[in-house]
Amino acid sequence: MFWHLGDAWARRHEPNVELVHYDDLRADLGGQMRLLADRWGVAVPAGQWPDLVEAATFGRMRERADQLAPDTLGVLRDRRAFFRRGGSGQGRDLLDPAGLARYEERARALAPPDLLAWLHRDA
Structure with a gap:
């Protein structure tokens, strides 16, 4: 994941690359859609x-998960579960403090600070 994000981050100023943060979509979906259009x-x-x-x-x-959730390998038991709760940072709920510390340490080793600040801004 960090390899893909890092690649997009490094090219974010190119005319054919646009990074959109999920929290921005949640805060103002219509506005973000208009910016993209x-x-x-x-x-x-x-x-x-x-x-x-x-x-x-x-x-x-x-509601349209059967049509929209990607499952090219047929591994999802429930396509609706792909959409879960719809919030950022849900993975933090799955980690204890030690696991979260390991994640943060590994993330710092794999991604530049400005990308992590953008990605984890809700933390």
Whole structure:
């Protein structure tokens, strides 16, 4: 995961790379969608925005998990579980303090501080 993130982070200023933080999508999905559409030059009629934003909400995507959750290898027992709770930092709930410390140490070894600050800003 950090290899992929680090690659995107290193290229984030290139015109064909856009990093979007999940917390920003949760805070202002419509605004983030408009920023992306503007960046990519996608014209969307104003009347279609409400339906598009609603379709992209966590709840609606979870309702359509059978169509939207990636499972090319057929390993998911429940595609809805792919969407879980819809919050950032859920993995912290699975780790005890020692496990969290190990994760943080490993993350610091694999990713630059500015990427980690962006990624873990809710911590």
